[in-house]
Amino acid sequence: MGSYLQYLSENSTELVFYAQQHFLLVGYSVALASVISLVLALVLHTNQLTPPSWRRSLQVGSRETALLFASAALTVPSLALFGMLQPLLGLGVTPSIVALTLYAVYPVLRNTLAGLSGVDPAILEAARGVGMGPVRRMLRVQLPLAWPVIISGIRVAVLIVISIAVVAAVINGPGFGKPLQDGLARLGSVNSFNEVITGTLGCLLVAAGYEIVFVVVRRLTTPRGIRV
Amino acid sequence: MSDAGQSPMIALEGVSKTYPKQSKPAVAELNLQVPEGAIVTLIGPSGCGKTTILKMMNRLIEPTTGRILLAGEDVTDVNADQLRRRIGYVIQQVGLFPHLTIADNIAVVPKMLGWDKRRVASRVDELLHLVGMEPDDFRDRYPRQLSGGQQQRVGVARGLAADPPVMLMDEPFGAIDPITRERLQDEFLEVQRQVAKTICFVTHDLTEAVKLGDRIAVFAARGRLAQYDTPSEVLAHPADAFVAEFVGSGAAVRRLSLLQISQLELAQIVISGAGAAPKDQPVLSVDGAGRPSAWHHVPGSERPPALVTVPLSGTVYDAVDVMLDGRAPVVVVVDDDGRPRGALRWDALVADLRPNGQLR
Numbered sequence: 001m002g003s004y005l006q007y008l009s010e011n012s013t014e015l016v017f018y019a020q021q022h023f024l025l026v027g028y029s030v031a032l033a034s035v036i037s038l039v040l041a042l043v044l045h046t047n048q049l050t051p052p053s054w055r056r057s058l059q060v061g062s063r064e065t066a067l068l069f070a071s072a073a074l075t076v077p078s079l080a081l082f083g084m085l086q087p088l089l090g091l092g093v094t095p096s097i098v099a100l101t102l103y104a105v106y107p108v109l110r111n112t113l114a115g116l117s118g119v120d121p122a123i124l125e126a127a128r129g130v131g132m133g134p135v136r137r138m139l140r141v142q143l144p145l146a147w148p149v150i151i152s153g154i155r156v157a158v159l160i161v162i163s164i165a166v167v168a169a170v171i172n173g174p175g176f177g178k179p180l181q182d183g184l185a186r187l188g189s190v191n192s193f194n195e196v197i198t199g200t201l202g203c204l205l206v207a208a209g210y211e212i213v214f215v216v217v218r219r220l221t222t223p224r225g226i227r228v
Numbered sequence: 229m230s231d232a233g234q235s236p237m238i239a240l241e242g243v244s245k246t247y248p249k250q251s252k253p254a255v256a257e258l259n260l261q262v263p264e265g266a267i268v269t270l271i272g273p274s275g276c277g278k279t280t281i282l283k284m285m286n287r288l289i290e291p292t293t294g295r296i297l298l299a300g301e302d303v304t305d306v307n308a309d310q311l312r313r314r315i316g317y318v319i320q321q322v323g324l325f326p327h328l329t330i331a332d333n334i335a336v337v338p339k340m341l342g343w344d345k346r347r348v349a350s351r352v353d354e355l356l357h358l359v360g361m362e363p364d365d366f367r368d369r370y371p372r373q374l375s376g377g378q379q380q381r382v383g384v385a386r387g388l389a390a391d392p393p394v395m396l397m398d399e400p401f402g403a404i405d406p407i408t409r410e411r412l413q414d415e416f417l418e419v420q421r422q423v424a425k426t427i428c429f430v431t432h433d434l435t436e437a438v439k440l441g442d443r444i445a446v447f448a449a450r451g452r453l454a455q456y457d458t459p460s461e462v463l464a465h466p467a468d469a470f471v472a473e474f475v476g477s478g479a480a481v482r483r484l485s486l487l488q489i490s491q492l493e494l495a496q497i498v499i500s501g502a503g504a505a506p507k508d509q510p511v512l513s514v515d516g517a518g519r520p521s522a523w524h525h526v527p528g529s530e531r532p533p534a535l536v537t538v539p540l541s542g543t544v545y546d547a548v549d550v551m552l553d554g555r556a557p558v559v560v561v562v563d564d565d566g567r568p569r570g571a572l573r574w575d576a577l578v579a580d581l582r583p584n585g586q587l588r
């Protein structure tokens with residue numbers, strides 16, 4: 001225990017750097033995935049409202065198909081995905097963010113679609129009945145009411161991506177994957193165990209940081225009338 | 229009809245609606261005219277097309293054939309959203325926006341119409357007063373902090389917000405408990421006395437239809453208009469067997485609620501101590517303020533019965549109700565100050581009430 005604390009203090013600058021990297025890697029990926037999912041969900045949700053005859057010719061545009069693709073991405077083993085992206089995007093930050101974004105899309109997309117279709121139809125009908133057009137209805141009524149569900153999808157995405165992000169180390173990606181992998185490769189030698197512990201605890205630390213962020217964001221962005 | 233001459237506020241001309249993939253129309257060839265300033269109650273069995281008819285009026289549903297005119301203008305000639313901002317719409321599920329305060333809920337249409345802040349705020353307060361809710365108490369609350377009855381009052385206020393000439397109401401009080409519902413109905417009539425809108429009010433409750441409607445439109449399956457007339461006409465002279473059955477066995481009792489006590493000739497009452505009384509007239513004791521305190525003598529009763537009273541502004545239904553409740557053969561009719569104006573006798577009521585609801 002004493003030696004671990006000593007290890008921490010000796011490597012503190014490096015560890016803070018890893019934490020920063022990991023935090024930002026997750027942040028960028030999930031933010032990107034959220035934007036993609038939100039746009040996709042709005043298109044798909046609107047598409048769901050178009051006549052079935054149109055939809056049949058746009059089968060790819062159905063929400064089931066989109067969810068299928070997104071969940072397929074989630075089941076690709078992370079090690080393999082990073083490996084496959086390497087020939088296309090090389091090493092380092094860019095392929096790491098791309099891969100993690102692919103993983104983050106499913107939870108956000110799924111929750112956004114669920115949140116949007118979970119809004120009480122009577123409320124949407126009332127919105128139509130008072131003369132709100134489709135855009136106003138979406139922005140002023142449906143999205144705000146779906147927001148708590150959407151944000152919990154984003155939170156799940158963050159948690160998933162925090163742990164997957166360590167795999168980014170195989171393509172020289174940033175974050176706690178680096179010490180973790182170094183440690184695992186040299187198990188038994190000096191400090192290797194400390195490195196493994198640090199990678200693991202580091203992930204927990206980043207997760208805790210995000211939990212705090214979410215408490216604040218949820219508080220600030222959820223309309224008071226629907227806060228539980 | 230009595231209001232011919234004046235052009236109707238809402239006119240449906242040969243309106244039909246066939247939903248996609250349905251072989252039979254939900255509403256077929258409907259003609260209906262709603263005069264300005266009137267409450268028309270639309271009633272009929274579940275699934276007969278009442279909601280469909282109402283939603284065609286504000287184009288939430290487009291008719292398959294026919295024309296709908298609002299103040300003489302074909303509704304399909306105007307943008308649907310703009311049309312709806314000119315028509316108040318109140319539904320059973322209320323549909324208040326849970327993430328907005330009561331004030332913001334009511335302000336939705338005025339804001340879309342571009343009213344300035346001050347005008348919106350004063351309108352909100354005015355409407356909250358109108359529906360009997362203290363603005364300072366309720367303005368900043370959220371819908372979930374309100375009871376069902378209060379939510380529906382806000383729903384009505386939201387419908388009235390931009391002062392639309394027409395209100396469409398789809399079973400607005402249908403999900404409210406009976407006691408609150410009756411109070412909402414009374415308040416609603418009071419509001420209508422002040423705002424005088426043209427109102428289409430869907431209900432499946434005949435008592436409600438009779439109480440609120442200047443006219444009742446009785447619908448049979450597939451939106452067939454079986455009868456369209458005043459409540460007392462519908463109750464007294466059902467147009468066909470369907471209406472007769474729909475109006476049902478309670479028709480005679482329901483008609484009592486249409487008959488104002490003030491329209492009747494009341495039996496004379498003698499105040500006790502005011503000199504010799506004719507043997508066949510009831511004698512009443514009064515207190516210092518001239519209000520009835522007890523029966524002194526009632527012809528035909530050995531011992532004076534319990535004293536029950538009913539206000540002059542009430543209906544015969546109310547009179548019968550208090551007589552049954554107090555097991556009294558006679559009820560004292562009192563004015564606003566509580567002073568006796570006459571009496572209604574049970575036996576005379578039963579003997580003289582004609583099928584058309586009038587007393588001989």
Ligand SMILES: Nc1ncnc2c1ncn2[C@@H]1O[C@H](COP(=O)(O)OP(=O)(O)O)[C@@H](O)[C@H]1O
Nearest residue numbers: 247248250254273274275276277278279280281
């Ligand atoms: N969107 C719809 N698609 C198909 N049929 C419908 C739709 N809405 C209503 N109907 C049918 O039209 C008829 C009239 O419905 P509605 O107007 O809701 O009746 P009411 O309000 O009198 O109970 C019913 O038989 C109902 O099943």
Ligand SMILES: [Mg+2]
Nearest residue numbers: 278279280398
């Ligand atoms: Mg209905």
